[in-house]
Structures are given as C-alpha cells and as structure tokens.
Amino acid sequence: MSLPSLDSIETPAALVDEDRLEKNLQKAAVYVREHGLRWRPHTKTHKVPELAVRQLQAGASGVTVATPREAEVMGAVADDVLLAYSPVGASKLTRLMALPGRVRLSVAVDSREVLAGLAEAAHGAGRRVGVLVELDLGMRRVGVPTPEEAVTLAREAAGTQGLEYQGVMFYPGHIRMPLAEQGPALAEVSRRLGTFLEALGAAGLKPGIVSGGSTPTLWRSHEVVGMNEIRPGITPFFDRASAWMGACGWDEVAYSVLATVVSTAVPGQAVIDAGSKALAKEELPVGGYGALLERPDVVVHALSEEHGMLDLSRTAWRPRVGERVRVVPNHVCVSVNLQDELWAVRGGQVVGRWDVTGRGRGTSLKT
Amino acid sequence: MSLPSLDSIETPAALVDEDRLEKNLQKAAVYVREHGLRWRPHTKTHKVPELAVRQLQAGASGVTVATPREAEVMGAVADDVLLAYSPVGASKLTRLMALPGRVRLSVAVDSREVLAGLAEAAHGAGRRVGVLVELDLGMRRVGVPTPEEAVTLAREAAGTQGLEYQGVMFYPGHIRMPLAEQGPALAEVSRRLGTFLEALGAAGLKPGIVSGGSTPTLWRSHEVVGMNEIRPGITPFFDRASAWMGACGWDEVAYSVLATVVSTAVPGQAVIDAGSKALAKEELPVGGYGALLERPDVVVHALSEEHGMLDLSRTAWRPRVGERVRVVPNHVCVSVNLQDELWAVRGGQVVGRWDVTGRGRGTSLKT
Secondary structure (H helix, E strand, O other), X not given: OOOOOHHHOOOOEEEEEHHHXXXXXXXXXXHHHHOOOEEOOEOOOOOOHHHHHHHHHOOOOOEEEOOHHHHHHHHOOOOEEEEOOOOOOHHHHHHHHOOOOOOEEEEEEOOHHHHHHHHHHHHHHOOOEEEEEEEOOOOOOOOXXXXXXXXXXXXXXXOOOOEEEEEEEOOOOOOOOOHHHOHHHHHHHHHHHHHHHHHHHHOOOOOOEEEEOOOOOHHHHHHOOOOOEEOXXXXXXXXXXXXXXXXOOHHHOOEEEEEEEEEOOOOOEEEEOOOOOOOOOOOOOOOOOEEEOOEEEEEEEEEOOOOEEXXXXXXXXXXXXXXXXXXXXXXXXXHHOOOOEEEEEEOOEEEEEEEOOOXXXXXXXXX | OOOOOHHHOOOOEEEEEHHHHHHHHHHHHHHHHHOOOEEOOEXXXXXXXXXXXXXXXXXXXXXXXXXXXXXXXXXXXXXXXXXXXXXXXXXXXXXXHOOOOOOEEXXXXXXXXXXXXXXXXXXXXXXXXXXXXXXXXXOOOOOEOOHHHHHHHHXXXXXXXXXXXXXXXXXXXXXXXXXXXXXXHHHHHHHHXXXXXXXXXXXXXXXXXXXXXXXXXXXXXXXXXXXXXXXXXXXXXXXXXXXXXXXXXXXXXXXXXEEEEEEOOOOOEEEEOOXXXXXXXXXXXXXXXXXXXXXXXXXXXXXXXXXXXXXXXXXXXXXXXXXXXXXXXXXXXXXXXXXXXXXXXXXXXXXXXXXXXXXXXXXXXXX
C-alpha cells in the first residue's frame, strides 16, 4: 500500500510524530541506563508490534502486556513477555500456553486461585511460567495488601512445579499529581515496598525482580528504594494528562488525532469530527477531554460520539468548516484503542502506517 | 463456526439477550405505528447489519448512520440511509457517492460549505442526494440556530441540482432527565420547532420530513408537535442510563458485558476483567460506570483499562475469583464500539454471533 498524503487522510485519524517518538524512546532509554533499571514497557498503550520492536532496539529487556491478545501479538516480536494481569479462565490460559516456546512468559498473581490455575495450565502445556507476586502499595486496585500474604503466595509459587517465583510487581497508579508534588507519595511507596521486601527476604524469598513504575512517576523512578524494573506505557507517545502532570513538555507529545471542523453553526463554537469514539471521554482535573496540539488554549470542552466541541472562548482563532486540526487526547491508551491504524508523520508528510494489531480480544481471529 | 457455550466464552464479552431484544424492537414498532411516526433507527448503537435488518423487518422505514463506514455497512442491507452527520472532505464524500445506486441517501446539513461540497460530489457522481437541514433546538451542538438561517439553507438546497430538499432534522440530546420530568423541555422543543416550521412554510419550503427523537424521549415523541419521524438508537439494547431515566425497566435491558472476577485481594472489593476498554468510562449523575444485571445494587465504582472495581458495600454477596457476572454499562453505544463481536444469548445458551462490522473508519479495509 502506498502512503497517502496527510491532506488526503480521512479524519478522524491517529497520527504519531516520528521525530518526537524517537526522542521519547531515547530519553527513556538513557534514564533507565543511568539509573540501572530494567525496562519492560507496557505495550497496552500502542498495541503495535513494530513499536515494541523499536522499544526493544532502544534497550527494553522485554515487554509488558495486559491481555492474551496483546501477549500473542507482542510474543511474535519479543522473547520476554510479562502479563501484568491475572489470567482467569480456560480460554486465556490456553492462549497463553500456546505462545511460542522461545517466549519467557511471566505473570502477575495476587491470589492462590490464579496461582493454581496457572500451575495446572503450565503443567498441562509442559511449560515453565514466571510468577511475580502483585503487591498493593496504595492504589487499592489489585495486589496483596500485606507482607504476610505476599510471603504465603511467593512461597507457594516457589514450591510449585512448572512455576518459577521471580519476584514482585506493583503499579503506583494512585500517584497522578504533578511531578514536583510526588515526593511524599513516592516516599510512602518506598516505605511500604520496604516492608514487603523485608518480609520476603526474612522468609528466604528475596525477589529477583522488583517491578513497578508508571509514566507519571517515570523520571522519579530511581527514588523508589528497591525497585529494579519499570513498566511505563504512555512514555513513547505521551498525552494531555502527561503534559499536565509534567511527565513531558507539550512539545514532546507525539500522539494526536487529526480532525476536521464540520460545523460552526452554533455561535461561539467549532465542532470537529473527533468525538468519544476517537478521543475517549476521560476526565482530567484541569477540565476538557483534549486540546489542540498547535493551539493548546483551545480545549475540547464536550464530546458526543462523533462530535468534539471546541471552546473558542480563550482564542481569537475562528476556524472554517473544512479546516483540519490535531487534538491531543487526555489519555492516549484509550484513544489508540479506538483506532484501526496509526499514521507515522514527519513534518507534514505521512512516512508510515501501523495496524493496531493488539486491539480487541482476538477470540474470533486467527492470530 | 459452531457456537461456543456461554461458560467457555472468553471474557470480557458482549452479550445480547435475544428475547429482550425482540420485545424492545416490537415495543418501538407498536409505538411508532400507534402515533403515525416514521422510524429511522440510528444504527451507531449496534453497528451490525443483521440487526438493522431486524429493525427494518419490525417496521423501520430506513436507517440512520453517523459515518461513511456505517453507511457502507448499512447500505448493503437498507435502501434508505440517512447520514445524520455533515460529511466534510473528499474521502467521505467519495465513499458516500459510491454507495449502491438503489440506496436513497439523505444527509444532514447545517452550513453552505457542506451543502456546496455535497452538491459537487453528487453532480460528479450523477447521483441525487436528499438534504435535511439540521436545526439546533436547544442542544447547542450542531444545527442552525435561527429560522432565517434554516430558510436560507433550505432554499439553497431546493435550488441546487443533484440535491433534493426533503425537510429538517434535529436531535434533542440535551433532554436527559427522567421521563416524568421531560414535559417542560419537550414543550420548549415543540415551541422552537414551531418557529422553524412556520418560517419554512411561509417561504414555501414546508418540510416533508421532520426528523427528531432520541431514546430518552422515545415514549413521549408524540408530544413534539410537527415531528413525523424518529431516530432512536439505543432502544433495541438499552443501558444503565436508559434505565435511570426511565426509558426502560431494568428487566428490559438487553445488553450486558460478561466479565470474570479476577481479584478479591484488596479487602471490600472485587475486581472484574471488564474495564474502560470494554465498558467505556462515561459518567452518570447517579455515579458509577455500570451495574450488575442480576445484582443492580452492585455498581462498578471505578474503572481502569482492563479492571472494573465492584463496590460491595451495598451487598452481602462476596464473589470468588473465577465467578462470572454480567455488567450493564452506562452507555451502550460506546461499549459496543469497543467489541469485536456481540453474542446473542437466550437463557444460558449462546444462540448467535454478530460481527460489529460498522465499527471503525474502514479506510484501510476492503468494504
């Protein structure tokens, strides 16, 4: 397929700025090298195997995934796949066990039920599966909340045939304030992590891998004492939330949704053809669902499924019907998940195209 | 493909209750017959051509769509397609003009720019396209806000070769309060519509089609004076918002997302494998992002991408890891848009499967 011109691409369309993407990859690579951290980026953000390859080439030691579909797609290009999600149910386990034999699969586990299911599946498949015991360090989503439970689970994993106890993981997803204000929350994560590491060490279960990290906390990851691996997802692209939190500058945001102004009929407003089915409707404390890449003072203040309403109250700009704009969504992961494809652009040129292959469940697809 | 058992379907998975679906279709059909309304249901909700066929068989006169992709998919099964969205840009216009010749295409227009583009495309394709002038009756999204502008646009449409002025359309999407409280808002819509109809009549441009309607206002559609067509989308499925507004009873909701409990590690909480990438994160005044079909007192109080957090504070139910539940999302249209397929179920049996064919942009697909 020959590449179209940017002007001829039908909107809404997801664009990735190639130069910024590459800079973002390198910046993360330098950071982890400097701080001696392993880097297993979460590929749920882009769901594109070609982009996982770029991350591996930049120095990632493997990839993180959330679903069997992502594991299948990323397992085709990566030899080290961490499923940062407890697999429950025969279908998911069967698909995981069918990953190519060269793939070192590790799985997050926070219950004996999941551990038992995983052990049975691994045994049935004659496969060895790594286990990371998932800890709750304050997010209160999943993960065992006490060191005693972590020790119990780690001991069981270590003693189960087919499983290999590799360490612990956590996700500090509750830390979503601006970078400069994260100090106390990061110290608390360190403190809580310390109690788990101490208990595991005392039980002879010192974790080899201590995996954490997120995009909001990325550049302060080295402050978490004991953590030796990070799994940020959003980093290569960034989004409006990342910029708001200071995890990136506005001029580092590599992802945007190209949209066309379709109506200016209602006074004081311009409507674009990117709605919640292209941007996703996720809130930010600062308000709105996105902002224009080249006019960040213009915010998407309301979203219908196929309509994005631009607030023109803070700009003298008055677009015409047919004019095109690039919108930075609040949360890039859920916007990418709404796209069939991503277009790589450099300047005003389309230079590549990626299918969002890891999207969906893939239960009806031949993978 | 043989149908799987409900127990073996990988979660999250979208289910449609066949019996409720059929009842919902018939109830809408009876209502429009009784009130002498034309019915052009919006297929953005399901995006499934087989379901559009069911709506046509139940008495719909045609279908409504929002995107070129939906027009292509629905144009394969319907002879009357209304694009309730202004098409802007060469790609969209080209695709619309390539619809089969038997399809009577009508398009919503609220600007001279869109009208001009449509006229040029229709002329180039040797095609006749119907025009509905879109009115803003209080939603303030799109649509001309004054009768004078409606007359100008209708006159231009009526005088343009290749176009056929058919009437007006509007969407009362701002009426989202409970059914019993809608009276004053519906009266105001009637009043505003009246001023448009009077001006158009006086200008010799009496609209043949006066198209409006929504699911929240569905059962009070006959109170809008002058409206002769409705386009509800959510009606066959319904959702938590519909039930909250009283557009349906909880026992009429036909759509749910089957999910599995994956963690109970954090006390007072159960986590399911349906997150914002299966349910969509859309707010409701009543709080939460969904509720369990068979336990509506259990609400999804938080959503990550692949995690749904169930609030167990109002129930004695304590699920185990592996237990399955059905979740009714707040907004069904955006949940369906996240699915590859819908499973038709009756009782505990899977009785059918539909691809969500109209999803996405379809720009890279052979349609």
